[in-house]
Amino acid sequence: MPNYESLSPVLTQRIQREKETGTYPKFGFDDRDILRRSMSPSDHATIWRPAFVHDTDKIMHCPYYNRYSDKTQVFSLVRNDDVSRRSLHVQLVSRIARMIGRVLGLNLDLIEAIALGHDIGHPPFAHSGEVYLDELYFRHAGRHFSHSIHSVRVLDGIFPLNISLQVLDGIACHNGEIELEEYQPATLETFDQFDTMIERCYEDVRQVYKLMPSTLEGAVVRISDIIAYLGKDRQDAARIKLVDEDAYSQTIIGSINAEIINNLMVNVIENSYGTPYIRMDKAHFDALKTAKRDNYSLIYENAAALAKLNTTVKPMMAEIYDQMLSDLRQRKKYSPIFTHHIGYVNRTHYARPTPYENSEPNQIVVDYIASMTDDYLIDLHHFLFPNSSYEVKYTGYFDEDSEGFDHV
DSSP: OOOOOOOOHHHHHHHHHHHHHTOOOOOSOOGGGOOOSSOOGGGSOOSSSOHHHHHHHHHHTSTTGGGGGGSBSSOTTBOOTTSOBHHHHHHHHHHHHHHHHHHHTOOHHHHHHHHHHTTTTOOSSHHHHHHHHHHHHHHHHSOOOOHHHHHHHIIIIISOOOOOHHHHHHHHTOOTTSOOSEEOOOOOOOHHHHHHHHHHHHHOGGGGGGOOOSSHHHHHHHHHHHHHHHHHHHHHHHHTTSSOGGGSOOOTTOSSHHHHHHHHHHHHHHHHTTSSSEEOOHHHHHHHHHHHHHHIIIIITOHHHHHHHHHTHHHHHHHHHHHHHHHHHTTOTTSHIIIIIIHHHHTTOOOOSSOGGGSOHHHHHHHHHHHOOHHHHHHHHHHHOTTOOOOOOOBOTTSTTOOOOTTO
16 A cells, blocks of 8 residues: 655644744745846846746746757657656656745745756756767767756856856756755855856766755755656656566655655655755655665666667767767858757857857767757758668557557
């Protein structure tokens, strides 16, 4: 039987009492303290459009936001509309984080902006695509690629949207691969500090894993990222018949998606309410670590799936990288890197201090590949190399090992 925890009666009564008396804890980030590179009048808060709502609007209307819909969350080689894409994942993160943040008295507009933008720089083909692109970038330019850092570049460099420091910081520090029992916000006061932090991550990818959000809102999004994918990836794995739902360890947080979401949210609220930090108790934190280990061994490190990607997508991405870098350096204006990428970026008419095409060539190629959806990368490779022997084979709805739709 599923086990769903609830807030303790003591905390429930305290929350109700403090709401009624107006003594509700106020640890949320104050809109008045927002920082932008340019404190433009057009970005000033109004009575109907608060400070961080501007950022959410900018993120959702960013030219790359649409591409979430065809970027793999985990399972790249499956044709199934019931399997998650990044468009659903960022919504789930936003929903979970706002539910936690509402009880803790945090800034829900800031939470929403961080959550909806946190994966906007993710490359195609999920974590494998990120690994491949990091290897290529380092081999060619001696710099590293991380999707969280590149998400900042999308919103602050490729498209200079004048996003707030607090949102950019939350996006940069959201790394859901590193879980902590407690999140104490770091100190971040200026864009100079932030820019130095970002540059260090390009130089040494290990710096990404040391980042800590400067706001409680950023910390809530970070833990919500883990809560959102932990059980949902299990649902998807069962959907495509990769892993049975009863294959996972049974722990205090449960093993199915609904249990995991409920029980971790309850525990975070129980241990964070009225405090200047975000934390879980040790029992739930240990259970979360166990659940992540199960996911890695049973899902993310599945040898058969990785082998398919390593023998197709990896060399295809490498060939695209080399060809686009060559075309860029030779100024072949008919190349897709000019017609589909540089031209597209320039048509957005954002004010920028220097022309985008003056960026370092490897950075432009990385920007282009990271912006691609799964299908676009495959189509581009077929266009560039029509006689290639590489072929990405998907499991479709009516293939023998596919579950298809439940109602079919």
